Amino acid sequence: MIIVKILLKIALFSIFLSGSFLAYARTVTLIDEQGQPFVNAVISVKSTADEQPIASQPPSQPAIMDQVNRQFEPTTLVIEQGRTVVFPNSDNIRHHVYSFSQPKPFEIKLYAGDSVPPVQFDKSGIVVLGCNIHDSMLGFIYVKDNAPSWTTDKTGKAELDSTQSDILIWHPDLSLNHLKRLPHKLSNDNEPVRITLPRVAALEKSKRVFGNRKFERQ
Template sequence: MAWLGIVTKYMAALGLLLFSCFISAADITLKVTDQHGQPLVNSVVELLGQNNQAVAGDLPVLIMDQIDKHFSPTLLVAQQGQQVNFPNSDNIRHHVYSFSKAKPFQLKLYSGQPEQPVEFENDGIVVLGCNIHDSMVGYIYIASSPYTYQSDANGIVRIEQSRLPVKISLWHPLQSQPLEEKALLSITENAVSSLAIVIKTDTPAPRNTFGNKFKAENDQ
């Protein structure tokens, strides 16, 4: 089955990764849900073909914290060339790493503040882990477009009508399809102003943790 479907008053899903539909002159509201009808927070909608005028050096440094053995936030949306700081707000040490093609890196066992932020030069998906606490998983979506949106708790994303016509990509960290894969949707300027989008997701398997084995003497 298609992992992403689109339902409007006038049309149903047309395929796996590429759809087209007609949109009204008003701003477009996308409501993203899973296959059970539950809203999907942290869905990422990127407007493609939109030039990024921002200079990487002018972008603010983003924060991916570590709190209670979790990455906070779970998903961070960054621009290509943007830097991310990885403070450790826990009272135990973490070893942050990624094997992702977009940015392989590691911050070896540390507490407090790392020496410097990490720059993400390439667009793509970065999956974060901790070499000590295997239950820790986080994501950084590195966008090539400045017009990239993250769905709210109700699964809602709004796109300005002035951006139409446009092709967008859709992605979610729990999608059933491979993590690097993005669905594509072409939106024109006519017809309805609201789209219901369904992304098929999987429940992540429980992950183990190494627990106390690698704690330093002053870790608790």
């Protein structure tokens, strides 16, 4: 009889844990007005200064932002604050990587191959990348702070394991300068959420010229 009671308690406890997990699981899907998904969008918890989690140590291994076929690969890279990034050039031509963004203004002058030192991103925010030689090259590094964040997959979905209802949504197509983070309030239940957002036009090519320093300052 005692064994039965113990097993019953274990079963009830397991059900409780399952219910608790489900309460924290929430599927959010981001699409545009044509029903196309926002891929690699970043969803983060909107928190006040008093609610900021304790800073964690970034990975010691550098993240990689490659250059392949005159494009940044990946187009969007999400990293932890304080992490370093290497910029190998896998093309058979030289590139000149730069950014005027406030979190990390920098430039790596004309180079080929991978013999360039890593760049550390010690401030959170959005860093827009360009190439002084190839104006069509545009990339983004999202340096996240200590607030919980998630990245959408190729279908525009992300699984949020948080009960926080106030979130911020970022994707480069949400604003002309690629910096805007849209606030959104989720319902208190854990039902799947589909959010439709406007996809704006890309930044004009003339605003991304290094020589004239027309690249939008962040």
